[in-house]
Structure formats: structure tokens, C-alpha cells
Amino acid sequence: MARLMDLGMDRLRNLLLEMGRLSEQTVATAMEAYHLGKNLQEVNRWSSKLKQLDDQVSELSIELIARFQPLASDLRYIKASMEISYGFYRYGRYAHDIMEVLETFGDLAKCDHTVVEASAEKTKEMIKLSVEAFANKDVDLAKKITSMDDFVDNAYRDYIRKLMKSRKVDLRCALSETLILRYLERIADHATYIGNSVIFIVKGEEPAYHD
């Protein structure tokens, strides 16, 4: 027999799935804008929408706790949902920040996109995995995200080190790429946190630490 609380839990899950899809699309579109050198305004609209959805998840989570005083896996799911929702919202927020970089720095066609685009590909893959890991409560996928985080971290750090050793730097390219790599690195961190939350839902294990 379905429980009364399941109506709310299903709504919570659907909200998060919607956020997952939208945040994946938002980051992908921001990176497409970088690739094409275009300002795609829908990124900012979707980023705002993700903030609204995050607020809805928080309100619904609090309502479920107040109404049903959930325990065990229900409690873990609601607790993790708030963290996952925040992660999806942050994906959107960093996509918005990437758009701001494009607006601020203007034409980046002359810059070498290789490092940023490689990092973006890995980050988008991590986002996709985080959404799927949540949707299917898949611990293996969640663990895979963590193992990918180093690639994006290293791309950012290696780029900074390389810049510091360079004698001649195109400031427009150096600053914009540094910022975008930093945002991608943060998105990848949030993907890792979402993976950790999926593991917490399924197994109750807390990660040893958060970066």
C-alpha cells in the first residue's frame, strides 16, 4: 500500500530529475556558447529557474519533515535531496558565471580552447553521471564520478602553473580561461558531492571529507 508520504517523495524526486536535466543542459549550452563565441541568453534564464527549483526542493523537504517526521532511508533521502538540489543549482550558477566571462572578455576566438574544452568534456560527463546516479540510485556510477574529479582539478592547476612560467601572456585569454577552468573545477566538485549524496542515500555512508 502506498504511503501518504510517497506522494511528496515522488514530487521531490521529480523536481530533482527536472533539475538534473536542466542543469546538464545549462552547462552544456554555456560551453557551446564558449565554443561558438556566442552569448546564449537562455543559460541565465535556466540558471534562475534552477534557483527557483532549489528553493522548491528546500520547501518541500522541510514540509515532508514537518508533516511525516521521516526516519531511516526516508530521512536520508530527504537530507541528501537538499544537498543534491544545491549541487544542481550550483551547476547552473557556474554556467551563468561562464556566460559572464564571455560577456566581460568579448571575442575569445584567438585563444587556444584546447584545455578548456577537454576539461569541459570531462565535466559534462561527470554531470551526466551525477544525474544518472541519482535517478537510478547507482552507487557504482556515483563512485566513478569521484575517480574523474582529478582530471578537472589537474587541468585547472596545471594551467595556472603553466601561466606562471610563461613570459608572454595574452591577458584576455589567460584570465578568461583561468576563470572558466576554475568554474569547471567547482562544477566537478559539486558532481562529486552529488555522487557522495547518492552513496549516502543507498548505503548511509558519509564521505570522509568534502574539499
Place this chain on the structure above:
Amino acid sequence: MNVQKEQPARMTEEGVLRAAGDDLAKKTAESTDFAAKIRSVDLDAWFGKTQALKRINLGIRPNKVTAIIGPSGCGKSTFIRCLNRMHELVPGARSSGRVLLDDEDVYAPGTDPVLIRRRIGMVFQKPNPFPTMSIYDNVAAGLKLTGMRRGKNLDDVVRNALQQASLWDEVKDDLRKPGTSISGGQQQRLCIARAIAMQPEVILMDEPCSALDPIATAKVEELMVSLKATYTVVVVTHNMQQAARVADFTAFFYLGKLIETGPTASLFELPKEELTERYLTGRFG
């Protein structure tokens, strides 16, 4: 994105219980690795031919609140009534195994059950002050039976018990009024004061708030938590949120078996046994 439809794990209660029962030896080991104030060892209990408790091994930590939870008929009330030998007062009821109070078997031959019940007091579901007695006499009744005479000492004990039960300020000017003249919540605290007056070591509470409104319930819950500084408290409750609020440790019973026990926070957030998970999340039946 490939989203699979969620399939909740299904297993019959019987199947899960069988699996849990197979693991009882392990549970015994888990439950005995600390100094308990009171401990049941291989405790069985029957009502006639019906077995109500099956090999319960559970240690109750001193100066803590331990909650016993589980669905109706799981044996939780029977369990606490075995702890102070009240179970044997029911015609046809019997038990086997041991109950150790500070390592002393309360069922050892020659042990006086009345003395045991003095050391292990009890508060019941429905407030049951003696209807013909005043508030004062309700608290003093047990002491008078032990031969204590009315006087300053008795007055002090009554006041102290009422203070510990957080009732003194509300009744200090009405001590001669009937015990039944006060509200249900106050009557329950009067019963707690009556138990405290006997200076027990352990206080057993069997659904002490089920007949009370939320405000009276909150007062009794606050009382449970404050009492553990002096006493060991065991509370049977149907209300899982109450267990979550007051208990340091929780034990889950099902069909006469102890399924799982542990610190309340971890048992309620991450139960080890599937049966516990299903009970806590309301997925029984």
C-alpha cells in the same frame, strides 16, 4: 538519460524475520560488550501456550533512556514486565532465562519479587493514582507500606519526589486534594512521583504518554530526560518520534524477537536490519 523505474525491495516479513532469527547469536555478542544496569539473558516469556518473547538478550545502560519500539503484540510490554517480575502476576504467564540487575539474577530462588519491584519501579499507560487518596498520600502510599510514619521525613520524601517529577510547583498548595482531581498529565507525573518516592534504581514506563495531550506529553518527555541523571529509564512507546526525542538507545522488537538495538540516532538514520527499516518507514504489511 536512462532512468530506471524504482523497484522497492520486497521480502516477506516472515522471510526477513527468519534471516534476523538466524543471526541472534551475533546480536547476543553485540549486546553484552558493556556494563549494563539491567540485562536479559536468553529471556523467553509465555502467556499459556503462546510464546510472547523469544530468547531476548538485551542490556540496558545505566543512567540512560532506552526506548523499546515495535508494532502491537511484538512483546515490548511483556519484556519490561519481565524485568521487574510483573509478568508472573498474570494467570498462566511464565518466563525462563535470566534478568540481571547489577549482575544479580532477579529470578534467583529466594528472591523476593516485592523487593525487586521496589528497585525497579513502573509507570503505566493510563495514569492510575489511588482514587481514594490525596495527592500527598498517593506519593507516600508505598513508603507507608514499608513502615515509614507520617512526619517530617515523609514530608521531605514526598516533596522531593514531587519536585523530581516536576509537579511540586503545581500541587504544593493542594496536597490534600484527591489525586484524581488534577489533570491527566499531572496524574501521570504524580504516578512518576509515586515511583520515585520508593527510590528505585530503574524506572520502567509503559506507553506513559499515550493518554496525554501534546503539552502534557512534552512535560513527561522532559521529565524522562531529567530523570536519567539519577535513574535508569526504560520506556515502551508506539511513538517513534518520542523515542527519537528522549532515548539514548533504542531496541526494536518484532513478533517476540529483538531485531535490532543501538544508539537511537544511528538506528533511526541507518538501521542495519531490513525489518527495522521497514517498520521505521511505515512499510509494514
